[in-house]
Amino acid sequence: MTLSFLMNIVLDLFFPKFCCGCKKYGSFLCDDCEADIKYVESSVCIVCQKPSSSGLTHIGCATKYTPEKIYSPMVYKGPVKKIIHWAKYRKAYRVLDPLMELFLLSLEEDGVELGERSVVIPIPLHWRKFINRGFNQSEYIAQKLAEEYKLVLNVKALSKVKNTKSQVGLKKNQRKDNMEGVFRVNPWREKEVRGKDIILFDDVATSHATFLSASKSLKKAGCRYIYCFALAKD
Ligand SMILES: [Zn+2]
Ligand SMILES: [Zn+2]
Structure with a gap:
């Protein structure tokens, strides 16, 4: 029996599972709420946000940092937003598990x-x-992805060195300024x-300003290709 298995039992005893969407007892995401989840119909280019097949960056939009x-x-x-909020503000990242399963399926x-x-x-x-x-919810889902595909997880190479203001209410170019120099690849980990x-x-x-900014730092450090994944698109 691993420690995390025991932890899960303890957590289940003290925190019974309720659906984050409708509060029904039994799981973090009930069948009705799962059926309510909307999927993105057409993928877009990360730079101009206009339609692009498979979410590829348009040739005309790409720079050496994108x-x-x-x-x-x-x-x-709907339920996707509720689950992500729940995880973030109530420090209960396990509620992300059903969303992560759906993501892997997609x-x-x-x-x-x-x-x-x-x-x-x-x-x-x-x-x-x-x-x-107390935790980074993106690290939690990234770990699950890495485990599933047997890929290396690296949580130390990239750091956020500037504590950004909320992006809400900022115009596109203000958002870009807000995200300038936010991330850094730790020199000894390049x-x-x-x-x-x-x-x-x-x-x-x-x-997409966050992804673009992190991507710039990583490409400056010499990485080859960057694929940006997110559970959901706002
Ligand atoms: Zn529900
Ligand atoms: Zn584009």
């Missing part, structure tokens, strides 16, 4: 290529926010990403 594609299958509303159904030797990197939190919150293909993972893709 990611190669973005994949975020679910729409950030990856398979959509035939998304991950690359055999890709390194999975979660979007990091600023250390102050990390201490405040070799862990140089020449590598990276899967950047976050829970929600909102303005």
Whole structure:
């Protein structure tokens, strides 16, 4: 019996499972709420947000710092939004498990290529926010992805060095300024990403400014391709 197995039993005793969508007892996501989840109908280019097949970055939009594609299958509303909020503000990341299962299923159904030797990197939190919150929900889902596909998880190479203001209410160019120099590849860990293909993972893709900023830092450090994954698209 592993410690995490025991932990789960203890957690189940003290925190019985309720559906995050409708509060029904039994699981974190009941069948009715699961049926309510909306999936993104057409993928977009991460730079201009206009339709693009398979979420590939348009040739005309790409620079040497932009990611190669973005994949975020679910729409950030209804039960998806409730679960992600729940995980973030009530420090109960296990509620993300059913969403992660759906995400893995979508990856398979959509035939998304991950690359055999890709390194999975979660979007990091600023250390102050990390201490405040106690965990990084993106790290939790990134770990699940890495386990499922037997890929390397790297949570140390990329750091968030600027504690950003909320992006809400900012115009597009203000968002870009807000995200300038936010991430940094730790110099003594550059070799862990140089020449590598990276899967950047976050829970929600909102303005894409976060992904673009993290991607710039990683590409400056010499990584090859970057695929941005998020559970949901806002
Ligand atoms: Zn429900
Ligand atoms: Zn584009």
